[in-house]
Amino acid sequence: MANIFPRWSNLLPIKIAICLLSVAGGLVVAFSIYATPKSLVVGYQPSQPIPFSHKIHIDQLGMDCRYCHSFVDVGGAANVPTGNTCWNCHQHVLKDSPKLAGLRKAMDPAFPGYDGKPVEWVRIHKAPDYVKFNHSAHVNRGISCQNCHGRIDQMETVAQDQNLSMGWCLDCHRNPEKNLRPLEEVYNLKYDAAQYIKDHPELGVKTTEELGLKLKEQFKVVPKTTCATCHH
Numbered sequence: 001m002a003n004i005f006p007r008w009s010n011l012l013p014i015k016i017a018i019c020l021l022s023v024a025g026g027l028v029v030a031f032s033i034y035a036t037p038k039s040l041v042v043g044y045q046p047s048q049p050i051p052f053s054h055k056i057h058i059d060q061l062g063m064d065c066r067y068c069h070s071f072v073d074v075g076g077a078a079n080v081p082t083g084n085t086c087w088n089c090h091q092h093v094l095k096d097s098p099k100l101a102g103l104r105k106a107m108d109p110a111f112p113g114y115d116g117k118p119v120e121w122v123r124i125h126k127a128p129d130y131v132k133f134n135h136s137a138h139v140n141r142g143i144s145c146q147n148c149h150g151r152i153d154q155m156e157t158v159a160q161d162q163n164l165s166m167g168w169c170l171d172c173h174r175n176p177e178k179n180l181r182p183l184e185e186v187y188n189l190k191y192d193a194a195q196y197i198k199d200h201p202e203l204g205v206k207t208t209e210e211l212g213l214k215l216k217e218q219f220k221v222v223p224k225t226t227c228a229t230c231h232h
Ligand code: HEC
Pocket: 048, 052, 054, 057, 058, 063, 064, 065, 066, 067, 068, 069, 080, 081, 121, 122, 123, 124, 125, 126, 145, 146, 149, 152, 153, 157, 158, 187, 189
């Protein structure tokens, strides 16, 4: 009996397999792009009404985060400072700089464009409304701003550093020890765990893993992973 299938059909199973693979591959790519929209906001860096630089104020002038974000270790939300906080210094420092026009507009009745309205900073990090987040629960338990916001002290303009997705939160809640640091180092974004161990032989730890485990025990940290921890 003659072969009822033409010769090219011998290749059909391979072609089907290739098709299926590329569809599956496409789905994985599509899923990671569309099903996790937060991956799109890493790097979000809107321009701000005043070209405020964290690099100048932290790295160069040595200011502490809490000078401006004064609720970060006492409440759920970290506040962005009001114009008063800036004006304390800038009524004396670089007052006539064009970069400070946005501040004088809010604070200085002697300024031609003065309207007394608060500076409208553009919000960058935002969890959805159905998520409960709490800053003080983290920073008072040895989790640094750096873990979630990156090297803010090096940023001329703030950009989002992490995707803030549920998987990202859970990753740390399941294994917090690799992210814990001594409480006095939480606001120090130049912290180096290996150096800290060298400088503190009295702790009796040799590796960064051991330091993490020791701090976990000391702070009695047991992050919860039940849904109600983070959802209303
Ligand atoms: C001199 C005041 C000042 C100091 C000190 C300061 N910040 Fe800020 N921070 C601001 C202002 C003003 C904004 C809003 C404008 C902007 O995003 O740059 C801001 C914005 C931010 C944001 C983004 C907020 C959002 O909209 O999502 C983060 C995160 C942040 N700061 C972290 C830090 C950390 C971490 C430190 C300490 C290492 C710090 N800041 C120190 C004034 C300050």
